[in-house]
Amino acid sequence: MSWDLVGERIIHLHSELRASWPHLSRLAVAVYDHETDRLNTFVNSGDGQRQLQNYSAKLSEVPSLKQLAEQHSPRIKQDLRDQPQPLSPxxxxxxxxxFASSYTMPLYGNDHLIGFLFFDADRSNYFTETMVRYLAVYTELISAIITNQLAPIYILRGALNTVRHLALKRDSETACHIRRVGRYAQFIAFKLAPQIDLSDEYIEFVLQYAPMHDIGKIGVPDNILLKRGELSPDEYEAAKIHVLSGLEIIDSVVDEFDLGHLAHIDILRNIIGTHHERFDGTGYPNGLAGEAIPLEGRITAVADVLDALTTRRSYKPAWSFEEAIDYLQAKSGSMFDPLCVAPLLDHIGELREIHDCFKDRDEDIPSASD
Ligand SMILES: [Fe+2]
Ligand SMILES: [Fe+2]
Structure with missing residues (x-):
């Protein structure tokens, strides 16, 4: 099943628009990430080479867009070449x-900025009053599609965070751990994107869903979850149950909130269900190997272990990024997919930035006696 539903619908709408407005050659949406102040490309519709993908910028560094967001108003540039210098990238x-002219509109969900919609034309002075009136209907429609597609993620995240919050005190992992896993997973997907053609929409779902990988841990007994040192074989078997409990939790939340129609829920199910599979087939629960493990599961496995190694836990000190990456590299091809380890190798600075941005405070790290 294809999960790229927003993209498909936007491309369809764009082709409808172009029947009447042939020079309206690009339609794109970028989503806003409040945690990092970054705008990330999300969906794009346009001709072949003329698409901007896997692009990200800080909103605070694009003052003109920031102003639009604050004013809740659209902006028309009738001639892109006739703009104050220096031009933004x-x-x-x-x-x-x-492209010669553009129409940009901030998008809101419940009064919160969710992103921007960009229409671009290959003629200058293309956005006449009549056309802008006409586009307003489409803007509403696209805004509704994007909000409807993203809202369930927030519902899921809210529901799961509540569950997790109740269980957090007894978990050896912190709230920041799960956020960092999301960021590392996004980083890996982003770096792989040009090589294996991943869409921005896919990367966004990986970012949103990777933090939920261990939601099933709330079903693991305290004596196992909080144990210092190695688990006995029996305890290890019991801890493995968290994968299947996680899938059960997701299925019941999806059922409860009636989210079954959303194809991208499969990305979430794959992350929960396969983040402990190993590339050589020795993982659990199903002993899947190689590409039989969905990409999002292979990415999350690397992101999860990277964070576990580089942070202090009640039973071990933090490793340096160099040591952690050496370890991941040594296990590349056995535990981990080499494709997903490779993007980490030359980017320690960026990884450290993620680590520092979502840093645990000492009191957040539960000790085994908590
Ligand atoms: Fe896990
Ligand atoms: Fe984890």
Whole structure:
């Protein structure tokens, strides 16, 4: 089943629009990440080369967009070349790609900024009053599609965070751990994107869902979850249950909130269900190997272990990023997919930035006696 539903619908809408407005050659949406102040490309519709993918920028570094977001108002640039210098990298890219005018609209869900919608035309002065009136209907529609697609993620996240919060006191992992796993998983997917053609939409879902990988741990007894040192074989078997409990929890939340129609829930199920599979087939619960393990499961496995190694736990000190990456590399091909380890190798600085941005406070790290 294809999960790329927003993309497909937007492309369809765009082709409808182009029947009446043939020079409206690009339609794109970027989503806003409140935690990092970053705008990330999300969906794109346009001709072949003229698409901007896997692009990310800080909103605070694009004052003109920030202003639109604050004013809740659209912006028309009738001639992209006739703008105050220096041009933003985004405007520069548009000009080089042959676009001449643009219409930009901030999108909101429950009054919170969720992103921006960009219409670009290859003629200047294309966004006349009549056209803008016409586009308003489509803007509403696209805004509703995006909000409807993203809202269930927030519902799920809210429901699962509540569950997790109740269980957090007894977990050896911190709230920051799960956020960092999401960020590392997003980082790996982002670096792999050009090589294996991952869409921005996929990367966004990986970011949102990777933090939920261990939701089933709330079903693991305290004496196992909080044990210092190695688990006995029996305890290890009992801890493995968290994968299947996680899938059960997701199925009941999906059922309860009636989210079964959302194809991207499969990405979440795959992350929960396969983050302990190993590339050589020796993992659990199903002993899947190689590409039989969904990509999002292989990515999350690397992200999860990277964070476990580089942070202090009640039973071990933090390893340096160099040591952790050496370990991941040594296990690449056996435990981990080499494809998902490779993006970490030359980017220790960026990984450290993620680590520092979502840092645990000492009191957040539960000790085994908690
Ligand atoms: Fe796990
Ligand atoms: Fe974890």
């Amino acid at each position: 985004h405007t520069q890219w548009l000009i080089e790609a042959g």
